[in-house]
Amino acid sequence: MPTPTAPTIPVGRLTVLYDADCPLCVHLRHWLLRQRQLVPLDLVPAGSREARLRFPDLDHTATLREITVVGDRGQVYRGTSAWIVCLWALADHRARAHWLATPAGQPFARMTVLAAAKWREALKGPGGEGGSCGDGRCEVPGPPG
Numbered sequence: 001m002p003t004p005t006a007p008t009i010p011v012g013r014l015t016v017l018y019d020a021d022c023p024l025c026v027h028l029r030h031w032l033l034r035q036r037q038l039v040p041l042d043l044v045p046a047g048s049r050e051a052r053l054r055f056p057d058l059d060h061t062a063t064l065r066e067i068t069v070v071g072d073r074g075q076v077y078r079g080t081s082a083w084i085v086c087l088w089a090l091a092d093h094r095a096r097a098h099w100l101a102t103p104a105g106q107p108f109a110r111m112t113v114l115a116a117a118k119w120r121e122a123l124k125g126p127g128g129e130g131g132s133c134g135d136g137r138c139e140v141p142g143p144p145g
Contacts, residue, residue, distance in 0.1 A: 013040045013072040014089055015054065016082075017063045020045035024120050025067075032086060039089035080106070080113045 016032065019025040029043045044051050046063040055070055062068070062078075069082040077085045088097035100109040 011039055011071045011073065011075065013042065014085065015042045015044055015070045015072075016086060017044055017046040017051055017055075017068045017070070019064055019120075020048070022120050023123060024116060032090070035093070036091040037089055038091050038094060041086070041089055080109045083113055084109055 016029070018029050032041055032043065044054065046068065047060045051058070051063065052060055058068070058070070058076070066079050067082045069077040069085050071077070071085075084097050084100050087093040087100065090097075099105040
């Protein structure tokens with residue numbers, strides 16, 4: 001006899017917590033807002049007053065280190081899973097998100113997230129200070145050389 005499963009409740013809305021002091025994160029925020037959304041996305045600065053009011057039980061220091069997406073039913077996605085769920089919410093990228101969630105696609109998703117983290121670290125410097133963000137004005141670096 002099959003084991004009964006809990007009914008799945010669809011996600012109706014997602015909140016993306018992004019680092020408002022990171023030029024890459026802000027660029028991706030704007031990109032997400034320009035996309036046709038199948039699931040509405042609210043983009044809220046990580047660690048902000050609004051984020052703390054919406055999600056009082058969340059580790060807000062961690063949300064500044066790693067992208068975090070919260071579903072309207074309390075689901076929490078971090079890192080690679082957060083990026084995949086963001087793509088899943090978009091009309092033109094849902095198929096790609098499904099593939100990235102497979103065993104074949106997961107290494108590509110992970111490499112992309114690690115590359116973005118390295119670039120972000122180079123912009124902000126270790127611990128979120130220094131780099132081209134030390135004076136509070138982050139700039140995208142020019143091409144090497």
